[in-house]
Amino acid sequence: MNYKIIAIIGAVSLLSACETASQKVVTSSTGTSTKSGSASVSSSVDKKKSLFAQAKQTAADKLIAVGDRVLFGYDSAKLDTSAKILLDAQSRFLRANTDLNFVIEGHCDERGTREYNLALGEQRATAVRDYLVIQGIDPDRIKVISYGKEKPAVVGSNSMAWSKNRRAVTIID
Amino acid sequence: MYKIFDFFFLKITVILFSFLCVQAYSEDLRIKINSGQVEPLPIAIANFTGKTENVNNIGLQISTVISNNLVGSGQFKAMESAAFIAPPTSPSIRPNFTDWSPLGIKALITGSVKSINDDQIEIEFRLWDVIAETDLIGLRLTVSSKAWRRVAHIISDEIFERLSGDSGYFDTRIVYVAESGPQNKRLKRLAIMDQDGENHQFLTDGSFLVLTPRFSPSSQEITYLAYFKNEPRVYIFNLETGQQELLGAFPGMTFAPRFSPSGEKIIMSLAEKGVTDIYTMDLNNQEVNRLTDSPSIDTSPSFSPNGKKIIFNSDRGGSQQLYIMDSNGKNVKRISFGKGRYATPVWAPKGELIAFTKMLKNKFYIGVMSPDGSGERLLAEGYLVEGPTWAPNGRVLMYFKQEAPNDDGKSTTVNLYKIDVTGFRETRIITPSDGSDPAWSPLLLD
Amino acid sequence: MVKSTFISFGLHTIFITFAYFGLPDSKVEEPVEQPIDIIDDTHINSITSLKLGNEKKEKLKKIKKDIHELQKNKKISPPPPPPLPTKKIIEKKNAVLKKAKEIEEIASLIKKKPNVKIEKKSKKKPPKVVKKPEKIKNKQKEFLAKGILKTLTEPKVFQRKENKDRKDTNQKVLNKIKTIVGNSNRQVQQTEIRLSQTDINRIQMHVTKYFNLSYAASEVKMIIPLKISANLDGTIKTARIIDKSLYKKDKFYRAAADAARRAVLDSSPLPLPKGKEKKFQNFIFDFNTSFINDY
Numbered sequence: 001m002n003y004k005i006i007a008i009i010g011a012v013s014l015l016s017a018c019e020t021a022s023q024k025v026v027t028s029s030t031g032t033s034t035k036s037g038s039a040s041v042s043s044s045v046d047k048k049k050s051l052f053a054q055a056k057q058t059a060a061d062k063l064i065a066v067g068d069r070v071l072f073g074y075d076s077a078k079l080d081t082s083a084k085i086l087l088d089a090q091s092r093f094l095r096a097n098t099d100l101n102f103v104i105e106g107h108c109d110e111r112g113t114r115e116y117n118l119a120l121g122e123q124r125a126t127a128v129r130d131y132l133v134i135q136g137i138d139p140d141r142i143k144v145i146s147y148g149k150e151k152p153a154v155v156g157s158n159s160m161a162w163s164k165n166r167r168a169v170t171i172i173d
Numbered sequence: 174m175y176k177i178f179d180f181f182f183l184k185i186t187v188i189l190f191s192f193l194c195v196q197a198y199s200e201d202l203r204i205k206i207n208s209g210q211v212e213p214l215p216i217a218i219a220n221f222t223g224k225t226e227n228v229n230n231i232g233l234q235i236s237t238v239i240s241n242n243l244v245g246s247g248q249f250k251a252m253e254s255a256a257f258i259a260p261p262t263s264p265s266i267r268p269n270f271t272d273w274s275p276l277g278i279k280a281l282i283t284g285s286v287k288s289i290n291d292d293q294i295e296i297e298f299r300l301w302d303v304i305a306e307t308d309l310i311g312l313r314l315t316v317s318s319k320a321w322r323r324v325a326h327i328i329s330d331e332i333f334e335r336l337s338g339d340s341g342y343f344d345t346r347i348v349y350v351a352e353s354g355p356q357n358k359r360l361k362r363l364a365i366m367d368q369d370g371e372n373h374q375f376l377t378d379g380s381f382l383v384l385t386p387r388f389s390p391s392s393q394e395i396t397y398l399a400y401f402k403n404e405p406r407v408y409i410f411n412l413e414t415g416q417q418e419l420l421g422a423f424p425g426m427t428f429a430p431r432f433s434p435s436g437e438k439i440i441m442s443l444a445e446k447g448v449t450d451i452y453t454m455d456l457n458n459q460e461v462n463r464l465t466d467s468p469s470i471d472t473s474p475s476f477s478p479n480g481k482k483i484i485f486n487s488d489r490g491g492s493q494q495l496y497i498m499d500s501n502g503k504n505v506k507r508i509s510f511g512k513g514r515y516a517t518p519v520w521a522p523k524g525e526l527i528a529f530t531k532m533l534k535n536k537f538y539i540g541v542m543s544p545d546g547s548g549e550r551l552l553a554e555g556y557l558v559e560g561p562t563w564a565p566n567g568r569v570l571m572y573f574k575q576e577a578p579n580d581d582g583k584s585t586t587v588n589l590y591k592i593d594v595t596g597f598r599e600t601r602i603i604t605p606s607d608g609s610d611p612a613w614s615p616l617l618l619d
Numbered sequence: 620m621v622k623s624t625f626i627s628f629g630l631h632t633i634f635i636t637f638a639y640f641g642l643p644d645s646k647v648e649e650p651v652e653q654p655i656d657i658i659d660d661t662h663i664n665s666i667t668s669l670k671l672g673n674e675k676k677e678k679l680k681k682i683k684k685d686i687h688e689l690q691k692n693k694k695i696s697p698p699p700p701p702p703l704p705t706k707k708i709i710e711k712k713n714a715v716l717k718k719a720k721e722i723e724e725i726a727s728l729i730k731k732k733p734n735v736k737i738e739k740k741s742k743k744k745p746p747k748v749v750k751k752p753e754k755i756k757n758k759q760k761e762f763l764a765k766g767i768l769k770t771l772t773e774p775k776v777f778q779r780k781e782n783k784d785r786k787d788t789n790q791k792v793l794n795k796i797k798t799i800v801g802n803s804n805r806q807v808q809q810t811e812i813r814l815s816q817t818d819i820n821r822i823q824m825h826v827t828k829y830f831n832l833s834y835a836a837s838e839v840k841m842i843i844p845l846k847i848s849a850n851l852d853g854t855i856k857t858a859r860i861i862d863k864s865l866y867k868k869d870k871f872y873r874a875a876a877d878a879a880r881r882a883v884l885d886s887s888p889l890p891l892p893k894g895k896e897k898k899f900q901n902f903i904f905d906f907n908t909s910f911i912n913d914y
Contacts, residue, residue: 118384157578205905302880335874
């Protein structure tokens, strides 16, 4: 999946000189069907949008490379040393991309009750947000949302799966 | 002299005593029966009969629904209709009780269905005490022929109440979250159905995540959490209009909503800046009241039936436990002191018990305890059981149970279950797909 | 000294007189004729009204109405500024749902929730039996006469086991009286039918097997007295629920009393102790429902 996206982005950047060609590629990548006749009508707004999407995608990939998530202990919203090291790197990236806004998603494992986990997810996301703000990130750029135990990253009934689900993930808004 | 006076007083005492004895002797012989059985009552439900094939079929179905309801309650044992000797043809005919008593049957239900016009039917039933050879209750109901099922539930409630002394719970509905799709990309929709799983309908289309629906006291509204436009907020769904209304505009996530017993307020949690506290919002004037103010997680609030107390769970003491406070947020008191974590407390409709979810050593339990924290009893257990909801008569609890997913991460099932508050007869509620977060309606009115 | 002897003599005389004839019995209860209700094969003329908990219904209706009215008011006057930003946003249904139609459909389906018309009719009172055989009546009169005679001639035996202490005291007193007044209470000893605890236990154990209650969701402590009349062979002649007003008023009492009545009728014949059958021509069973709380 990632390879495909990278390949498409690569293709887009290669063909950026050729307007009509780039249009086609981008539209296909966004998944909307465009009639060949209407392609010529496409405005530069579309192009800007596509360029923006492409930049965003690149940033997202970079963020993943930097490390987009920190993990937590059972029933805890405390950042451990390794989490802080990762967030230091993340804050450098965020400072370098001042034009981007972020959402921090808080998640939990399934070993808690739904409502409590919604609150715990919010605590985890807030812990990350607060740390990033201390690192100098503008709080207005960051939103938090909790999904509780609704969106596990890994499905499984073992401690390995649960530990991967107790997380806060930073994504580009 | 002294001796004689002593004697004199003794005489008086003796006379008084003998008077007392004679008084006691003149009373009837009384024998106390201090013990008994708690067994399902053997009953027979005769097929409700009708003159035409059409109404006769309806009668047959009504009898089946009544039988399923009563037997499903665990309080009754229905005799197979094949064993019937001479089923009475109409509720207006006095049965020959000696046909029934040798079968061990204690109560008999007879009924009839009559067509009034193209749409309306008239249903009659009568409950007989086979042993005392008397009728206990009878009723005639006129209804659209399409609504026979509801009549069957109403009749079930009447019989249940007459024989057990407690109100029934059959003419009720369940709102829950219907689930489908893989665990990490779950589609969740609000759905509603009759208490027995019939008349199933979806209320939302799954385009946004929905959680924790709960009925209003009138059963006409549902408050729930929706991730509409990716903003988790409390909404109210009106069943009559189908309209969904956002409750207030809060800076953070609002969740864990429940109606107050009067239906005038919503109690819920607001999570903001890492702190989750409990608030109420008055539906009349939009007034918001903050009830807790701790840096911890205070959530899953539930009002007592008289509206004077609130129970909730909080981790303010280090781990998730149950706390009680006054409806103004004062007098917070911890009530759970057992091992493990306690969550999702719900006050029983009559106020005498609190149902909760408990987590202990990698297992989840559904349990009940007194509002003072005493008398804890665990009723159900599993890899994950959560979110009890009370039947309106407080005799049955419904909750959801998730089986442990395989480690390949592929298959896991989540289903609705109910169990008697005695801890017996755990039964799965059949739903079209997986289900979670059930909420039981009050008895329907109209 | 002489004076006190006279007093003593006088008191003794009074006492012996009472002992011989018995104290005037102030409570001669006329056994009430209590047949089991029998209903004729009649057609239903009127039917019990449906009780869906009218009180609660009214209350909720009121609540509903209040909410309704308040909602109306809400539309007329804008809400005062609340402490927290609480702007009310009404999400149009088509904004929430892609298919407004679908929800409309659902709503209408729900609206269509069958309305049940309930014919409320006054409680049907099945015509009370007229065909009760006169024989029984006469027989009962006989018993009635016997009963009265008995209360006059023989002292009743104290039966309450909870008053065992008092019984012992009485026995002591009785013995004392015996020593004081000699053999004047000879007749008492002759006609007294004494039930042993074993006799009572046997009957209790027997009836307990048939007393079947539905478990209660909340604590229920009730004592339900039933007036019983048994034949000499132990078969139950009548079993009457005494507290009719509570029976009508309290639905749990009603259900439990019915269960108690079934228990008595089902337990027929009772294992009456030999030679003491007459004691059971009229007596009371006190059914206690407390045991279900331990269930």
